[in-house]
Amino acid sequence: MNIALLEGLLANLSEYLMTPVLICIVLLLIYAIYAIGLFAGMFYVRRKNAQQYRQTIQIKERKWYSGYPIHNYFVNNPKACEDELEIFALKKLENLRVVTRVAPMLGLIATMVPMGPALKALADGNIQGISESLIIAFASVIWGLVIATLTFWPASVKKRWFASELINIRKLRGA
Numbered sequence: 001m002n003i004a005l006l007e008g009l010l011a012n013l014s015e016y017l018m019t020p021v022l023i024c025i026v027l028l029l030i031y032a033i034y035a036i037g038l039f040a041g042m043f044y045v046r047r048k049n050a051q052q053y054r055q056t057i058q059i060k061e062r063k064w065y066s067g068y069p070i071h072n073y074f075v076n077n078p079k080a081c082e083d084e085l086e087i088f089a090l091k092k093l094e095n096l097r098v099v100t101r102v103a104p105m106l107g108l109i110a111t112m113v114p115m116g117p118a119l120k121a122l123a124d125g126n127i128q129g130i131s132e133s134l135i136i137a138f139a140s141v142i143w144g145l146v147i148a149t150l151t152f153w154p155a156s157v158k159k160r161w162f163a164s165e166l167i168n169i170r171k172l173r174g175a
Contacts, residue, residue, distance in 0.1 A: 014113050018136075021110045025143050028103050032150040035096055039154035042067050046161070057168045070165035074172070085169060089162040096155035100148050107144020111137040 045067035046053075053071070056063045064075045070089050074080060080088075114133035121129030 011116055014116070017109060018113045021106050021113070022140065025103070025106050025110060025140060025147070028099055028106070028147045029143060031095075031099060032103075032147045035099070035151055035154055039158070042158075057171055060172055060174070062172060068165055070162050071169065074169045082166070082170075085166060089166065092162065093155055093158055096151045096158065100151045100155055103144045103147035103151070104141075105144070107141040107147075110140030110144070113137075 049065045049067055053065050053068060056065070062075050062078065064072050069092055070085060073088050074085060077084075114137045118130050118133035118137070121127075121133065
């Protein structure tokens, strides 16, 4: 197979990626805004229930509290082992963690795909073609990073919250 033919085929196929990648970036942005809203709601509920939750842990009582998903899973499943609780916590964080990692990658893909046409426009002396391609390229990487930023913070804070809940569950068990 001729290498030029293969290069042309790969270049054409990469251009077909642009639309799905941009759609994914928009969908991930919507999810990131939704996740920030859920995080804000959870923060408010946890703050409202924090004092009662701490008192319940001190007296070693197993009571359900809104905003404490790992604790509540334990209350509903008292025989759940520690590994099961950790897996449940990871499952609760999974979407945020995946979006935090995938969004910049999609932004990079959406940056690199228009670079081929931009370089071709440069070779042809088409300044307008260069600018059109670069606008899409840089906007997509910026939005990928914005999405990652929006989801990284809630993912990190929730990870700390869930780790704290796991420690409190150990206290409830008397371990």
